[in-house]
Amino acid sequence: MSGDKIIRDPIYYDIHIKDSEMSLIDTLEFQRLRNIKQTGLTYMVYPSATHTRFEHSIGAMHIAGEVSKGLKGVDCDLIRIAALLHDIGHPPFSHSLEIRGYNHEYYxxxxxxxMDIENYSPREVIDVLQYKGPEGSLIGGDIDIDRIDYLLRDSYHTGVAYGSIDYNRLIKCIVLFEDNKPKLGILEKGVVAAESLLIARYQMYSSVYMHPTSRISETMLKNAVIYGIEEGLFEVRDLSKMDDIDLISILRDSEGESNKLIKMLDRRKLFKNVLVVRYNELSPYEKWILINLGEEEIRRIEEELSEKFNTTVFLDIPPYPKISEHRITVLAGERRYRLDEISPLAKNLKWAYMKSWDVRLYSPPDRYKELREKIDSTKLKEILLQFRDRCMESPILDILRREDRIRGRGKLLSIVKERGLSESEFLNELQKLIFSGLIREEVVKVRGIYRYDYSALEG
Incomplete structure (x- = not known):
């Protein structure tokens, strides 16, 4: 390590950088990340949240190296490079602008x-980024290095008293085991440290990532960019080469709706929240429809409401919370458990996540008082009915309605695969159905092991 360069970091203090890694950091593609904010427009609420994808990527590389030191069969250099490059395709303002089919993992x-990568081919790095091999499990597992760094870093830069993780203890308890393929888990003695990760993420989710003002600001920015694309200012793929400065400059120099919205953001003249529809106020069918709506369908709903009230209205449907940390495998001797099987905290936080999710409707500030008295959830729910037939298609739901109850996730997966779904599609749809409340997942203890049973619920 004596010949390494050192980057000073507020979270980990000294981060050692090898020459092969420095050559990647110094590329134009990586330097672009210096001007892409890690948490989008969160700085509209927390002024110091101006940290970027640049330092997060370096921090993720550091955590990857620390974790891999204790894992046999893991190429430490390869996982560090993959972690360093894992966000290089982000659009300006990070996840805020994953729109019109833009996928940062693809870019x-x-x-x-x-890229020219010393000692490795681009294909080897891409395989890790696609979660292949033991190194891939560190990038895309139930507990991954990306999440550890962004929680610590976002907490530090927002200045909130959340996001505290006993990460030194956690990374020492991470192990690699075989389960058809290499998979990450934690030792039983690391359960409390894993719970600290859960608590940190829940608190950051509810108080920072889902802050009402951040959501309004990012909805306005997203629509300004969509208008910009429709006005021919740039194409979706151009976002992979732009940074925050490029994008804002183009929108400020434009005319039309994109310019109006960006000027409002410049003056912090934000849209107002005229309607909140909370998780418990929606039926399972309504939740299922909402999380399955595509961008064009959301646009149709906005246009219908905008025409009715003669003003611009934006509908904000956040992604449903994917709470994969609750599935972390805990190794206790010869037995394996899912974290939420043995941790009451993990089990209860799963439901707390769901119930903190809501749908919001925004209007221009000068129409706020008027529209707040006119708009209620009834109109929105009536509009949703026109999408019911298309959105209600679900192979898993069809199977469970026919079978009444299926004992064991493996059995359900095997039946679903016969219908043409892959394992990843199965897990994604299963999560959405559980979130919506259309199916029930029950944990049943059978001869010392846990089994997951599934049944359909009435909507």
Missing amino acids: TRKIVKK
């Missing part, structure tokens, strides 16, 4: 494919 692979 990351596209950029990495053209």
